[in-house]
Amino acid sequence: MERRVNARPRLVVVGGDAAGMSAASQARRARGGEDLEILAFERGRHTSYSACGIPYLVGGTVANPDDLVARDPATFARDFDIEVRTGTEVTAVDLERRCVTARGPDGTVATERYDQLMIATGAVPLRPELPGADAEGVFGVQTLDDGIALRAFLDDARPETAVVVGAGYIGLEMAEALVQRGVRVDLVDAGPEPMGTLDPDMGAEVREALVGMGVRVRLGERVTGLRTEGGRVRGVATDRGEYPAGVVVLGMGVRPNSDLARAAGLRIGPTGGIAVDARMRASAPGVYAAGDCVETFHRVSREPVAIALGTHANKQGRVAGTNIGGGYARFGGVLGTAITKVCGLEVARTGLNEAEAERAGFAFTTSVLRSTTRAGYYPGAKWMTVKLLAERRTGRLLGGQIVGWENAGKRIDVLATALWNGMAVEDVAGMDLGYAPPFSPVWDPVLIAARKLAEAAPEPRAG
Amino acid sequence: MERRVNARPRLVVVGGDAAGMSAASQARRARGGEDLEILAFERGRHTSYSACGIPYLVGGTVANPDDLVARDPATFARDFDIEVRTGTEVTAVDLERRCVTARGPDGTVATERYDQLMIATGAVPLRPELPGADAEGVFGVQTLDDGIALRAFLDDARPETAVVVGAGYIGLEMAEALVQRGVRVDLVDAGPEPMGTLDPDMGAEVREALVGMGVRVRLGERVTGLRTEGGRVRGVATDRGEYPAGVVVLGMGVRPNSDLARAAGLRIGPTGGIAVDARMRASAPGVYAAGDCVETFHRVSREPVAIALGTHANKQGRVAGTNIGGGYARFGGVLGTAITKVCGLEVARTGLNEAEAERAGFAFTTSVLRSTTRAGYYPGAKWMTVKLLAERRTGRLLGGQIVGWENAGKRIDVLATALWNGMAVEDVAGMDLGYAPPFSPVWDPVLIAARKLAEAAPEPRAG
Numbered sequence: 001m002e003r004r005v006n007a008r009p010r011l012v013v014v015g016g017d018a019a020g021m022s023a024a025s026q027a028r029r030a031r032g033g034e035d036l037e038i039l040a041f042e043r044g045r046h047t048s049y050s051a052c053g054i055p056y057l058v059g060g061t062v063a064n065p066d067d068l069v070a071r072d073p074a075t076f077a078r079d080f081d082i083e084v085r086t087g088t089e090v091t092a093v094d095l096e097r098r099c100v101t102a103r104g105p106d107g108t109v110a111t112e113r114y115d116q117l118m119i120a121t122g123a124v125p126l127r128p129e130l131p132g133a134d135a136e137g138v139f140g141v142q143t144l145d146d147g148i149a150l151r152a153f154l155d156d157a158r159p160e161t162a163v164v165v166g167a168g169y170i171g172l173e174m175a176e177a178l179v180q181r182g183v184r185v186d187l188v189d190a191g192p193e194p195m196g197t198l199d200p201d202m203g204a205e206v207r208e209a210l211v212g213m214g215v216r217v218r219l220g221e222r223v224t225g226l227r228t229e230g231g232r233v234r235g236v237a238t239d240r241g242e243y244p245a246g247v248v249v250l251g252m253g254v255r256p257n258s259d260l261a262r263a264a265g266l267r268i269g270p271t272g273g274i275a276v277d278a279r280m281r282a283s284a285p286g287v288y289a290a291g292d293c294v295e296t297f298h299r300v301s302r303e304p305v306a307i308a309l310g311t312h313a314n315k316q317g318r319v320a321g322t323n324i325g326g327g328y329a330r331f332g333g334v335l336g337t338a339i340t341k342v343c344g345l346e347v348a349r350t351g352l353n354e355a356e357a358e359r360a361g362f363a364f365t366t367s368v369l370r371s372t373t374r375a376g377y378y379p380g381a382k383w384m385t386v387k388l389l390a391e392r393r394t395g396r397l398l399g400g401q402i403v404g405w406e407n408a409g410k411r412i413d414v415l416a417t418a419l420w421n422g423m424a425v426e427d428v429a430g431m432d433l434g435y436a437p438p439f440s441p442v443w444d445p446v447l448i449a450a451r452k453l454a455e456a457a458p459e460p461r462a463g
Numbered sequence: 464m465e466r467r468v469n470a471r472p473r474l475v476v477v478g479g480d481a482a483g484m485s486a487a488s489q490a491r492r493a494r495g496g497e498d499l500e501i502l503a504f505e506r507g508r509h510t511s512y513s514a515c516g517i518p519y520l521v522g523g524t525v526a527n528p529d530d531l532v533a534r535d536p537a538t539f540a541r542d543f544d545i546e547v548r549t550g551t552e553v554t555a556v557d558l559e560r561r562c563v564t565a566r567g568p569d570g571t572v573a574t575e576r577y578d579q580l581m582i583a584t585g586a587v588p589l590r591p592e593l594p595g596a597d598a599e600g601v602f603g604v605q606t607l608d609d610g611i612a613l614r615a616f617l618d619d620a621r622p623e624t625a626v627v628v629g630a631g632y633i634g635l636e637m638a639e640a641l642v643q644r645g646v647r648v649d650l651v652d653a654g655p656e657p658m659g660t661l662d663p664d665m666g667a668e669v670r671e672a673l674v675g676m677g678v679r680v681r682l683g684e685r686v687t688g689l690r691t692e693g694g695r696v697r698g699v700a701t702d703r704g705e706y707p708a709g710v711v712v713l714g715m716g717v718r719p720n721s722d723l724a725r726a727a728g729l730r731i732g733p734t735g736g737i738a739v740d741a742r743m744r745a746s747a748p749g750v751y752a753a754g755d756c757v758e759t760f761h762r763v764s765r766e767p768v769a770i771a772l773g774t775h776a777n778k779q780g781r782v783a784g785t786n787i788g789g790g791y792a793r794f795g796g797v798l799g800t801a802i803t804k805v806c807g808l809e810v811a812r813t814g815l816n817e818a819e820a821e822r823a824g825f826a827f828t829t830s831v832l833r834s835t836t837r838a839g840y841y842p843g844a845k846w847m848t849v850k851l852l853a854e855r856r857t858g859r860l861l862g863g864q865i866v867g868w869e870n871a872g873k874r875i876d877v878l879a880t881a882l883w884n885g886m887a888v889e890d891v892a893g894m895d896l897g898y899a900p901p902f903s904p905v906w907d908p909v910l911i912a913a914r915k916l917a918e919a920a921p922e923p924r925a926g
Contacts, residue, residue: 017640056900062842235756264620311898315906338899348897377513377531410903411875412897416894419570420894427795431880432799433875434800434813435772442774
């Protein structure tokens with residue numbers, strides 16, 4: 001391809017959400033408009049929105065879809081000199097000729113050259129092949145448009161019953177949203193307890209809370225099909241029963257949307273995500289990738305993982321943008337930290353759970369501790385449970401899980417920071433954390449859990 | 464001194480609060496009653512109480528003084544086979560002969576041998592030589608008995624006005640307690656802003672909140688004397704004015720109560736605290752010390768500090784007890800982490816503030832960041848301010864301060880954990896912390912503050 005002599009170098013961004021637009025903005029901070037042209041393609045209608053906010057939009061906690069949009073295309077054009085073409089899907093990448101093929105909202109197809117390419121194509125929801133899955137009233141909650149459509153359906157059809165399929169983060173948050181709207185909810189999951197990223201003993205505490213708020217929790221059940229009438233969903237059949245459903249929400253997780261990258265010939269990792277290095281460089285010169293479509297390094301297991309979370313997308317996008325702009329930045333990897341809240345119950349995890357630690361080949365011990373969120377005598381103290389895993393020989397912390405009320409959850413950040421630094425539980429137990437009676441017992445629950453685990457191994461004796 | 468042939472080894476504990484009784488309990492866990500006799504002396508009436516809870520007792524948040532007592536002497540006797548003699552003051556220690564002299568409640572003096580000695584004599588409140596300081600209605604809040612006496616006075620005398628002298632943690636908490644009781648409060652401090660352990664720019668935010676809740680904050684004023692009438696306090700005079708006071712609370716900090724140790728010939732450090740090693744061993748064989756009476760190692764400044772906090776007393780006491788019992792434990796030092804809450808405003812700090820960093824000889828940069836406690840679009844998001852200090856050349860985090868609402872404060876633990884591990888702010892910025900819209904913005908405020916500080920130094924460039 002002939003290069004125009006006076007053309008500015010051009011960054012093409014595929015995907016206008018968190019990762020793509022973080023990269024674009026960050027590249028712009030380093031390189032002015034005279035120095036770098038930035039052109040972004042977004043298949044949907046919205047840019048840079050908080051996908052994590054969708055359940056709160058559906059539940060009515062957040063009033064307006066626009067509230068979830070951090071920056072719209074007009075803002076990118078005006079404040080960042082970034083052109084965003086929405087409704088435009090990139091259908092092919094030619095790594096040799098350094099160009100992309102894009103199909104616009106009117107069906108016209110254009111070829112656009114790039115000097116640097118940022119792939120941020122996000123994730124694809126996992127959808128089993130279910131009879132009836134195309135019926136009216138069946139929703140995913142992957143994109144902002146999904147959320148808007150679901151909310152409009154709830155407003156119009158006013159279903160009295162709902163089935164949420166999948167009891168992970170999204171499933172729980174959607175169950176909460178529906179309960180808040182007065183809908184009777186059956187939550188169906190194939191696993192033994194909700195929140196499969198927790199160990200079952202911790203998931204059981206989540207189940208109890210869900211039941212307490214009126215959710216019917218159907219565990220160990222596989223969805224076999226959707227019952228429809230006149231093209232509209234009426235119920236969900238599982239291998240154990242059938243539940244009425246005026247609306248069905250599918251929240252069964254996602255996989256990296258790496259199809260475009262694979263077709264282009266970029267290297268795809270064992271998790272199905274685009275393989276990138278710590279600078280977010282994919283396997284071809286000038287090509288970067290970030291967000292839900294990539295796989296990344298897990299700092300504890302040291303294995304590649306694909307974890308679809310806005311917080312990684314933002315950080316990785318920023319790293320990519322710094323490097324695209326000629327700077328130097330590396331993404332430090334992930335710990336699998338996650339947090340959510342279901343009607344007041346806070347649920348958080350970081351690092352490896354038991355199944356993950358086993359898979360990664362660790363010999364480990366665990367401790368489970370129940371304590372209070374405040375000094376026991378301070379009014380309003382609530383229960384919280386902390387579970388920790390440590391490597392057997394070294395005492396190194398491998399993971400933590402927290403389930404509890406009022407401010408229990410964000411304590412996961414202490415464990416995440418400890419994990420980030422490869423701390424042993426004995427050292428965690430000694431740390432100087434903030435204490436005052438309204439905030440914690442004099443030994444913060446995470447410290448007691450660490451101490452308990454450290455003491456499970458006989459301590460060395462000295463004179 | 465002749466040793467009885469069949470006597471069990473004896474641990475004598477001087478001081479029956481957090482440090483002393485943690486040590487005693489921990490020693491007992493390692494050594495049964497047949498193996499080790501434990502005898503504790505406590506000058507006051509109570510053992511193992513939460514001194515940090517006293518303001519909440521005075522304010523009425525905690526109803527009953529007994530709620531603050533974790534274990535009373537009867538419990539120690541019954542469950543731990545530990546004899547506690549309350550109302551009994553140890554007046555001398557003879558390191559050569561390994562015995563202590565103790566004066567009981569009836570004035571009788573006894574000499575008791577020890578094999579191991581645990582000194583946990585706590586702290587002495589700083590009290591300026593003020594005319595009128597002996598008047599009725601003037602209170603410290605150092606011991607549980609102080610708190611009980613103050614509450615009784617407030618219940619009986621029902622003063623309409625109060626002056627709190629000292630705007631540190633205790634002063635603020637006492638101001639809150641008095642405001643909650645409907646008392647009009649003048650808070651007097653010689654410093655430029657309240658909370659002298661924060662930098663003044665952060666202290667200013669605390670001042671604004673105090674003023675907002677109706678406290679009259681009198682800064683840069685030195686108390687010159689107390690006005691009394693008939694032996695009862697009526698007002699507080701400063702170098703700038705006089706304020707009416709039906710009650711006066713003195714909260715001007717404390718110093719290590721190391722007089723007994725000094726008189727015995729134990730080494731006292733430059734801060735005035737008893738010098739101990741990481742195993743909490745004082746400078747004579749078989750003698751341990753812990754809690755407010757010792758000085759300890761600051762992990763950032765690497766200098767000895769004396770910081771009177773229950774959380775250290777508990778940890779240090781436990782370390783001492785493990786070692787006394789024949790085990791092996793080391794205290795990892797402190798970071799100066801502290802947290803409090805004034806009518807909903809949360810205030811926390813860790814590491815070094817600007818003045819401390821200067822004294823310790825660091826060249827440093829700072830960042831101050833205002834962000835929200837939740838995703839901006841999530842209802843109820845509140846403001847919080849994070850200030851960070853980093854070493855100029857290395858980017859190493861030196862300290863952090865947080866002022867803000869609802870769950871802002873305990874984020875200090877992330878910074879404390881980062882400091883504990885000697886992290887650079889650039890690495891802090893990349894950490895995988897928990898994110899969901901009800902808990903934080905997608906970049907947690909502590910991460911943004913770290914990023915801002917990391918970027919203040921020009922980043923290295925690479926191709």
